[in-house]
Amino acid sequence: MGYALDFGWLNDALGMIASGAAMTVFLIVVTSVAGTLLSIFGAIGRRSRHAILRKLVAGYVELIRNTPFLVQLFFIFFGLPRLGIRLDPVAAAILAMTLNMAAYSTEIVGAGLDAVHKGQTEAAKALGLRPRIIFIKIVLPQALKVIFPALTSQIVIMMLESAVVSQIAVRELTYEADMLQARTFRAFETYFIVTLVYLGLSIALRRLLYAAGRRSIAGGMA
Amino acid sequence: MIEFTFWDIARNLLLAARWTVLLSIVAFAGGAIVGVAILLARISKRSWLRRSAQYYIGLFQGTPLLMQLFLLFFGLPLLGFRIEAWTAAVLGLTLCASAFLAEIWRGGVQSLPNGQWDAGSSLGLHYIAQLRLIILPQAFAITRAPTVGFLVQLIKSTALTSIIGFEELVRTSNAINNATFEPFTVYGLVALIYFVLCYPLTRYTKKLELRTAQR
Numbered sequence: 001m002g003y004a005l006d007f008g009w010l011n012d013a014l015g016m017i018a019s020g021a022a023m024t025v026f027l028i029v030v031t032s033v034a035g036t037l038l039s040i041f042g043a044i045g046r047r048s049r050h051a052i053l054r055k056l057v058a059g060y061v062e063l064i065r066n067t068p069f070l071v072q073l074f075f076i077f078f079g080l081p082r083l084g085i086r087l088d089p090v091a092a093a094i095l096a097m098t099l100n101m102a103a104y105s106t107e108i109v110g111a112g113l114d115a116v117h118k119g120q121t122e123a124a125k126a127l128g129l130r131p132r133i134i135f136i137k138i139v140l141p142q143a144l145k146v147i148f149p150a151l152t153s154q155i156v157i158m159m160l161e162s163a164v165v166s167q168i169a170v171r172e173l174t175y176e177a178d179m180l181q182a183r184t185f186r187a188f189e190t191y192f193i194v195t196l197v198y199l200g201l202s203i204a205l206r207r208l209l210y211a212a213g214r215r216s217i218a219g220g221m222a
Numbered sequence: 223m224i225e226f227t228f229w230d231i232a233r234n235l236l237l238a239a240r241w242t243v244l245l246s247i248v249a250f251a252g253g254a255i256v257g258v259a260i261l262l263a264r265i266s267k268r269s270w271l272r273r274s275a276q277y278y279i280g281l282f283q284g285t286p287l288l289m290q291l292f293l294l295f296f297g298l299p300l301l302g303f304r305i306e307a308w309t310a311a312v313l314g315l316t317l318c319a320s321a322f323l324a325e326i327w328r329g330g331v332q333s334l335p336n337g338q339w340d341a342g343s344s345l346g347l348h349y350i351a352q353l354r355l356i357i358l359p360q361a362f363a364i365t366r367a368p369t370v371g372f373l374v375q376l377i378k379s380t381a382l383t384s385i386i387g388f389e390e391l392v393r394t395s396n397a398i399n400n401a402t403f404e405p406f407t408v409y410g411l412v413a414l415i416y417f418v419l420c421y422p423l424t425r426y427t428k429k430l431e432l433r434t435a436q437r
Contacts, residue, residue, distance in 0.1 A: 003300045066374065066420035067413045068381035070392060075413060078405035156284075163286035167385060174288060187296035195289040202284045 009184040010193065020176030021197055027172060028159045028205070030094055035101030035158070036151065040140070042106030043113055057106065064103030070164050072096050077168045093165035093172075101158050108150045112143030152209040156202050163198070173197060226402045232411060238394035239415050245390060246377045248312055253319025253376070260324035262353070265331055275324065282321035288382050290314050295386045311383035319376055326368045330361030367430035374420045374427070381416075391415060 045057040064072065076099075077092040087095065116139050124134040144151075166174035173194055181190040263275035282290065295310040334357060342352035362369075384393035391412055399408045 062421065062424070063413075063417065066378075066424055067416045068378040068392070070381040070384070071409060071413050071416060074392075074396075074405070075409040078399065079409045080406075082406040160284075160286040163288040164382065164385075166288075174286070177292075181296075188293065188300055191289055191292040191296060195285050195293060198286055198289060199281070199284045 005189055006186055007189055007193075009180070009186060009189075013180050013184070013190075016176045016180060017173070017194065017197060020171065020173035020194075021201065023170065023172040024159065024162055024201065027090075027093060027097060027162050027165070027170070028155065031097040031101050031158060031162075032155045034094070034098045036105055036109075038098060038102035039105035039109045042102055043109040044135075046106060046110050047113065061103045061106050064100055069096070069100050069161050070167065072100060073164060073168060089165075089168045089170045092168060093162075093170045097158060097162060097165070100161070101154065104154050105151060108147050108154060109143065111150075112147035113139060115146045116142045148209075148213045152206060152213070155209065156206055159202060159205060160198065226398070226404075228407065231398055231402065231404070231408060234398055235391065235395060235408075235411055235415060238389065238391045239419070241388070241390040242377070242380050242416075243419065245311060245315065245380045245383065245388070246373070249315035249319055249380070250373055250376055252312065252316035253323055256316060256320035257323035257327065258358075260320050261327045261331070264324055264328050279321045279325050282318050283325070287314070287318055287379055288385060290318055291382060291386050307383070307386050307388040310386055311380070311388040315376065315379060315383070318379070319372070322372055322375075323369065326365050326372060327358075327361055329368075330363075330365035331357060333364060334360055364434070367427050367434060370423055370430065371427045374423045377420055377423075378416065 042057050042061070045053045046061075048054055073093070073096040076096045077087065077089070080087065080092075120138055120142065121134055124138045129137070162172065163174040166172060166178060169175065177190050177194040181187040184190060260275050260278060263271045264279070266272055266275075291310060291314040294314045295305065295307070298305045298310070298313075338356055338360065339352060342356045347355065380390055381392045384390055384396070387393070395408050395412045399405050402408065
């Protein structure tokens with residue numbers, strides 16, 4: 001059987017691939033920021049004095065971590081309209097990704113908070129700083145420094161997982177690949193190229209985060 | 223239109239969940255076997271083998287599983303293999319699992335002190351026997367928690383095989399949803415079934431982690 005690989009379509013498809021990749025990058029940037037912020041609140045809630053809050057956050061984390069992202073996405077996109085919450089695909093994707101990311105990083109951020117020595121808080125208290133300032137200026141930066149590698153991995157995993165949101169017609173990289181292969185009938189070549197784009201994105205994202213992390217978070221503290 | 227009661231929906235979903243469970247078991251077993259081979263290459267004394275294994279692991283950990291499934295599903299027929307969704311699903315998940323398991327176990331092997339290898343060779347054991355009798359059993363024991371943790375991840379990953387057309391839990395739920403227009407109930411139940419499958423394993427992982435931490 002003679003099948004010759006054909007990449008002749010690639011020139012015309014570069015625009016679609018680029019716009020898909022831009023959407024994927026947009027999704028992951030929004031999700032990383034929102035997810036990390038949310039997970040800081042999650043980690044605080046997990047360590048709260050109120051048992052109800054602790055249990056609620058724990059329940060949320062376990063629920064997300066023990067169900068597939070695809071099902072969470074379908075539940076939010078198809079299921080929530082039943083409750084009158086109707087979201088367009090991009091909003092649903094961002095919501096699902098953020099909720100997913102937040103559950104995983106709640107555990108990560110929590111581990112970071114626990115790793116900061118108690119003496120740091122006590123010393124800050126002795127200096128007369130308010131609890132909120134102590135958390136934002138003293139505890140959180142040190143925690144973030146410890147967990148930065150784990151958080152980076154989680155962001156890369158989330159980026160790879162985002163391929164799934166093509167299933168609710170968000171026009172990201174995988175969605176564009178689906179469209180392309182339907183038009184060119186070159187499914188293998190299309191997915192091959194797009195897989196390489198994902199590989200490049202994940203390597204670039206990892207490098208970028210490490211470089212940024214070394215400069216801003218670890219800078220002057222290590 | 224056929225009327226679906228709640229019980230009909232639940233029963234059909236539970237029947238479909240059997241395929242999710244079967245696929246998870248087959249892929250985990252296959253992944254473990256291939257994973258040991260990758261592990262051996264990853265810790266080999268030959269640098270080209272080590273490097274190849276490293277690239278293999280990096281490739282599977284650096285690309286979406288969905289793309290891996292698509293490439294197998296559309297790529298293997300080009301090589302002249304007749305392939306069905308089930309074959310592509312098993313193969314894709316097996317290869318992906320092998321990369322992750324090899325990386326987990328490598329951590330276990332490298333955490334063992336070199337004295338374990340030395341003691342093995344001083345007993346006159348050759349390389350394979352050292353691995354089989356001394357190194358691997360300890361490495362597996364140390365990494366039991368992350369290995370079970372990965373099984374949870376694998377069970378959740380089987381959901382993606384619905385996209386290439388394998389009739390497991392999610393694909394069945396899509397069909398039921400199209401017939402009943404009860405997305406809230408259907409996907410809620412699906413989430414519940416996955417939760418029931420995964421949560422005990424997650425609890426077990428936590429217990430194992432605590433036990434290692436106490437040591």
